[in-house]
Amino acid sequence: MSQPGSNAVGVDNAYRRKFNREEYAERAREREEKDEEGRFKSKSKGPPVQRKALKHRDYEVDLISRLGKTQVVTPIAPLSQQAGYYCAVCECVVKDSANYLDHINGKKHQRALGMSMRVERASLEQVQSRFEILKKRKVAGSFTEQDLDERILKQQQEEEERKRQRRERKKEKKKEKAAEEETEERDPDVATMMGFGGFGSSKK
Ligand SMILES: [Zn+2]
Incomplete structure (x- = not known):
């Protein structure tokens, strides 16, 4: 019926939408730039860390040297003399051998050793x-x-x-x-x- 009228509305809408799109695109670009800057800043705060690729262990894991031995444990004893497996790198105690293996193969421990979890091809x-x-x-x-x-x-x-x-x-x-x-x-x-x-x- 009123083709030109609806057309006009359509054009108007299209124009607005276009404008908005451009504006939002512009805003998004700005935001991204800011994010990038922020990321750069937060990175530059500490020394840049280049983690090495994962390496295989060159030592034997000692899981059984204290097997069957008796030891008095007090809560005030140093961590290395607490019950369980002590990790000197992370200064923590893990309660059993399975969890200890998980720990020394885990992300936190490897990171403490300066390695990422990435494996070199x-x-x-x-x-x-x-x-x-x-x-x-x-x-x-x-x-x-x-x-x-x-x-x-x-x-x-x-x-x-x-x-x-x-x-x-x-x-x-x-x-x-x-x-x-x-x-x-x-x-x-x-x-x-x-x-x-x-x-x-x-x-x-
Ligand atoms: Zn550890």
Whole structure:
């Protein structure tokens, strides 16, 4: 019916919408720039941190050295002597071995070590050389033998230490017993010294 009229409205709307779009786009751009600046500022506050890619452990995780041992634990003892697995890097105690493994493989711990969780992509040469190393290890067998010798030696030393402690405990008990007997033997002397021995004789 009134095509031109509705058209005019449409044009008007279109114009407005266009204007708004441009305005909002402009605002968005400004906001993004501000965000970027903010991000840059917050980054520049601290020293720039370039975290290294994840590396494999080059040490054996000790989970069993305190297995079966008894230890007195008090809440005021330093963290490293509390019950559980102590992480010296993060200065925290984890309650069991599974959680300890989770912890040392986790983000927080790796970050404390200066590593990101990103894994470097290995090259073909790296993979090949790794295979070579592992193959040599398997063929030579000297590694495992040496490992076994070390373990046996360690166990022997631990056994020696335990025996020594047992001997010492026995010695101490003997000393205590001897001291007790001595005081018992001395008792009559003490009694006469204090005049108690005399009572008996004077009564007679
Ligand atoms: Zn840690």
